[in-house]
Amino acid sequence: MAAPTQVVLEGVGRSYGRRLVFRGITVSIPDRSSFLAWGPNGSGKTTLLAVISGLVACTQGRVTLYVDGHILDAAGRRRQLGLVSPILGLYPQLTAEEHLELALKVRGFSSDRAALRAVLGRVGLGRRQRDPVAEYSTGMAQRLKYALAIAHEPRILVLDEPFSNLDPEGVGMARAIMDEQVRRGIVIAAACDRGEWADAHTVLSLAPA
Amino acid sequence: MGWLALLAVGMSAVIVAAFLFVPPVRGLGPTTAILFFHVPPAWVAVSAWLLSLFHSMFYLRRGDLRSDRKAAVHAELGLVFCAITVITGAIWARGTWGVFWNWDPRQTSALMLLLIYLAYPGLRGAIADPIRRARSSAAYAIFAFATVPFLMFVVPRAFPSLHPSPIIGGETGGGLGPAARVVFAASLVAFTGLYAWMYGIRLRLEMLADRPADRDGALSDGLAIGERRPPCPPGHRAA
Amino acid sequence: MRIPSCRSRPLEAAAALFIKDLRVEFRSLMSWGLLAASAAGITIATSFAFGGILPDPLTAAALLWIIVLLVAMTGLPQTFVREQEQGTAWTVRLWADPAPVLAAKLGLNFLLLLGLAALVVSLYGLLFNLPLAAPAALAGSVLGGCAALAGSGTLLAAIAAGTGARGLLLPLLAIPLQLPSLAAAVQSTAMAITGEGGATLRAALVLLAAQTAVSGLMSFMLFRYIWDEG
Numbered sequence: 001m002a003a004p005t006q007v008v009l010e011g012v013g014r015s016y017g018r019r020l021v022f023r024g025i026t027v028s029i030p031d032r033s034s035f036l037a038w039g040p041n042g043s044g045k046t047t048l049l050a051v052i053s054g055l056v057a058c059t060q061g062r063v064t065l066y067v068d069g070h071i072l073d074a075a076g077r078r079r080q081l082g083l084v085s086p087i088l089g090l091y092p093q094l095t096a097e098e099h100l101e102l103a104l105k106v107r108g109f110s111s112d113r114a115a116l117r118a119v120l121g122r123v124g125l126g127r128r129q130r131d132p133v134a135e136y137s138t139g140m141a142q143r144l145k146y147a148l149a150i151a152h153e154p155r156i157l158v159l160d161e162p163f164s165n166l167d168p169e170g171v172g173m174a175r176a177i178m179d180e181q182v183r184r185g186i187v188i189a190a191a192c193d194r195g196e197w198a199d200a201h202t203v204l205s206l207a208p209a
Numbered sequence: 210m211g212w213l214a215l216l217a218v219g220m221s222a223v224i225v226a227a228f229l230f231v232p233p234v235r236g237l238g239p240t241t242a243i244l245f246f247h248v249p250p251a252w253v254a255v256s257a258w259l260l261s262l263f264h265s266m267f268y269l270r271r272g273d274l275r276s277d278r279k280a281a282v283h284a285e286l287g288l289v290f291c292a293i294t295v296i297t298g299a300i301w302a303r304g305t306w307g308v309f310w311n312w313d314p315r316q317t318s319a320l321m322l323l324l325i326y327l328a329y330p331g332l333r334g335a336i337a338d339p340i341r342r343a344r345s346s347a348a349y350a351i352f353a354f355a356t357v358p359f360l361m362f363v364v365p366r367a368f369p370s371l372h373p374s375p376i377i378g379g380e381t382g383g384g385l386g387p388a389a390r391v392v393f394a395a396s397l398v399a400f401t402g403l404y405a406w407m408y409g410i411r412l413r414l415e416m417l418a419d420r421p422a423d424r425d426g427a428l429s430d431g432l433a434i435g436e437r438r439p440p441c442p443p444g445h446r447a448a
Numbered sequence: 449m450r451i452p453s454c455r456s457r458p459l460e461a462a463a464a465l466f467i468k469d470l471r472v473e474f475r476s477l478m479s480w481g482l483l484a485a486s487a488a489g490i491t492i493a494t495s496f497a498f499g500g501i502l503p504d505p506l507t508a509a510a511l512l513w514i515i516v517l518l519v520a521m522t523g524l525p526q527t528f529v530r531e532q533e534q535g536t537a538w539t540v541r542l543w544a545d546p547a548p549v550l551a552a553k554l555g556l557n558f559l560l561l562l563g564l565a566a567l568v569v570s571l572y573g574l575l576f577n578l579p580l581a582a583p584a585a586l587a588g589s590v591l592g593g594c595a596a597l598a599g600s601g602t603l604l605a606a607i608a609a610g611t612g613a614r615g616l617l618l619p620l621l622a623i624p625l626q627l628p629s630l631a632a633a634v635q636s637t638a639m640a641i642t643g644e645g646g647a648t649l650r651a652a653l654v655l656l657a658a659q660t661a662v663s664g665l666m667s668f669m670l671f672r673y674i675w676d677e678g
Contacts, residue, residue, distance in 0.1 A: 016338060017337075017338060017339050050538075053542065054542075055538060055541055055542060055677065056677055057677050074545070075545065078542070078543060078544070078545075083542055085538075087535060087538045088535065088536075088538050088539045088542065089534040089535025089536040089537075089538065089539055090534075090536065090539070091468070091472055091534065091536055092534070093471060093472045093475035093476055094468065094471060094472065094475075098468070098471065101464070102464055102465070102468050102543070103543055105460060105461060105464035106461040106464050106465060106540075106543045106544040106548065107461075107543055107544075108457055108460075108461065132475070148539075269670075269673055321624050321627060321628075324623070324624035325624045325625065327620075328620045328621050328624060331617065331620050331621075332607065332611065332617065332620075332621060335611035335612050335613045335617055336610065336611050336612065337612060340677075341610060344673045344674060345607050345610055345611070345673075345674055347673065348603070348607060348670040348673045348674050349604070349607055349621060351666070351670060352600075352603060352604070352625075352663075352666050352667070352670055353624075353625055355662065355666045356600060356625055356659070356662055356663050356666060
């Protein structure tokens with residue numbers, strides 16, 4: 001019987017046409033732990049995290065997410081997983097508040113103003129929440145992505161390049177979020193440099209394709 | 210090679226017999242011969258597209274790219290046979306009705322199917338990633354097949370005031386004499402055989418072009434004929 | 449932070465996505481405005497070409513729908529192309545089931561076509577002195593025609609937007625499939641202009657409704673194969 005909450009990858013591989021990105025990744029990430037995949041550009045980190053998040057299907061193997069003993073289906077994954085990734089675009093036409101409201105509503109959560117404000121305050125966007133994202137800097141956009149990934153309090157938080165574009169204060173915020181998430185569930189991150197996140201419990205090194 | 214020779218002989222025999230030995234059918238007169246080169250390809254085309262449709266559905270269900278390739282080959286060959294049907298049909302219409310084209314429901318539906326399956330290879334050519342190509346083209350084929358025949362055949366019959374009913378009823382029915390029936394059956398067999406032969410060649414070519422991809426996990430840099438390197442979706446290649 | 453309560457609510461998800469799509473369209477000034485401008489331009493040119501004299505009702509109705517169809521070929525894929533170019537397609541895939549996404553896009557495209565058709569009809573009234581013999585029938589024809597064109601056009605627009613040619617492939621894919629809808633819409637609009645019809649008009653409207661229903665149903669069955677995963 002599987003542990004109540006864990007992420008299990010069994011022989012996972014992905015290729016695009018004939019180009020193989022990675023294959024044979026087998027790892028089990030237990031509850032209250034962190035996992036770091038690291039490797040140079042082109043080693044497939046983003047694709048791996050997209051596969052774990054259910055955005056991209058794997059062409060070999062299997063990814064299974066367990067939360068409290070249940071295997072997550074697509075709907076469960078939408079509720080129990082948060083993702084920060086450069087592939088996720090934001091709407092330049094919408095404000096931070098509108099993004100957050102949309103993210104909660106389509107995932108089936110209710111949203112009220114106070115909770116929205118609390119989340120945006122947490123990532124340091126409290127004063128800019130009514131501005132359209134077109135006026136945001138890349139660092140502010142990254143902060144908004146954190147807000148969108150944690151607003152529904154997921155058990156599994158997936159972070160692709162967690163510190164990119166963030167100032168030192170933003171890096172501190174991201175670390176605090178990651179620490180808190182490890183106490184609540186699972187953090188899965190990817191970075192180019194292993195040193196970026198030295199205290200990860202499990203580390204996987206990806207070879208360049 | 211034996212049955213290929215048989216096919217060549219059979220097809221030649223059908224051509225000769227159609228023009229020389231079949232007496233004119235009442236209502237068709239001197240255009241009788243075209244019957245044998247119009248209706249059989251139509252049947253073959255429709256069968257090819259039905260097969261293509263089934264393979265498309267298989268693909269969406271199972272995700273096996275071989276089904277996608279079969280669907281593509283059937284769709285492409287159906288187009289050839291439908292073109293034969295439309296052209297011979299227009300010639301026939303000229304002989305029987307006096308004009309090549311008059312938007313008779315059957316002409317309209319044949320033309321619409323022709324346009325749909327002309328668009329199909331255009332769609333395939335515009336998508337580089339094999340999985341995306343397979344999914345989109347299967348979805349398009351199923352969508353087109355589910356909407357158009359419904360619109361062309363079911364609905365107009367429910368509302369006869371909108372569309373005139375077909376002018377020729379029972380093309381292959383009682384009007385044919387014994388000689389015509391034999392030639393018609395032979396023609397159907399010959400066209401089906403021709404189709405099977407073409408299908409075999411096209412499918413083998415397709416499978417050859419894609420073979421290295423079937424090896425588990427093997428990366429091949431030897432590009433086969435007609436191969437296109439699929440690009441990655443934006444932002445997907447790397448971190 | 450409070451743990452938010454959670455239920456599966458596809459209709460609310462669709463509504464939230466629809467509002468998002470509308471906001472995005474209306475805050476991108478150069479989208480629907482440009483489409484409306486080209487529809488108006490073509491209508492004015494048509495009226496000018498005819499010397500301001502209304503051609504027979506069938507020609508008038510055919511022109512009306514050809515203009516709408518023409519502009520729709522540019523307009524329908526826009527929302528999908530924008531999601532792809534902004535990278536927000538991935539974001540929406542992460543958050544939402546495909547069905548509410550499609551529902552929102554169908555609503556958006558229906559509204560777009562309705563706006564275009566309403567604009568062209570009003571310009572017809574202004575420039576051609578269009579007689580309003582049967583306003584209810586005209587409204588029904590416009591609604592039915594837009595629903596049928598949006599119903600089949602939205603899935604095809606999603607397919608076209610996913611190709612290397614972005615939206616440019618749509619006419620090739622859509623026109624053969626939309627000919628029956630176009631014919632029915634032209635028929636019913638022509639009868640609405642002349643004010644005759646009755647059973648024939650009703651038949652055309654039922655035909656449009658049937659086309660909308662079938663293509664809508666098929667769209668919901670097939671959309672996830674096009675939308676999910678590249």
